[in-house]
């Protein structure tokens with residue numbers, strides 16, 4: 001493949017932190033992390049804390065994104081938020097298709113693909129999550145599941161633009177069980193081949209993050225794998241110190 005992309009370490013806060021707590025975290029984060037050209041950093045607070053995070057991180061180089069969006073530009077979609085709304089708030093990215101949305105809230109592959117297209121057209125960086133459940137892995141279906149999840153996006157997006165893919169095996173999310181670096185590398189390589197098969201060298205340049213119980217103790221080894229271009233971090237992104245230690249491990 002071409003030269004390795006700058007890694008991205010992203011914190012998925014899920015439904016944690018009020019606006020005040022987010023503001024406090026971000027003030028401490030920018031002190032603890034003065035920045036380094038060797039890694040990009042982003043946080044994904046809940047909607048209600050986005051404005052506080054954007055304000056506190058302005059000019060720091062640390063990006064702020066949302067955890068979801070609706071694919072339409074506007075309309076009668078009670079409770080939903082569009083790409084344009086996120087952009088005007090100062091967001092630069094958005095997580096799409098997280099397993100908690102797919103499995104708990106029932107989002108389909110097609111709906112997720114529509115969201116990726118909408119985010120991408122609006123100029124947001126879509127962080128598109130894929131990954132198999134434990135039963136799917138045990139049934140030898142990992143590659144089939146991941147390619148099914150990717151297929152809508154590959155069909156609908158002419159080119160990847162700034163798309164980021166996050167491989168998050170469902171059995172590793174919030175469980176403390178991490179995929180071994182070798183296993184992560186294997187699936188990442190499969191994803192890379194799939195993207196490159198459709199988008200050629202542009203597919204090769206897409207960043208593929210690993211997510212699922214990433215911690216300061218396992219980050220360096222996971223991130224040392226050639227196909228692992230960063231991490232999507234849940235639990236360990238909620239405190240400044242472990243998050244910064246994972247960020248440092250990516251350089």
Ligand code: PGA
Pocket residue numbers: 012168172173174175176211212213214232233234235236
């Ligand atoms: P975890 O979550 O790091 O707490 O396993 C990862 C995620 O859900 O993105």
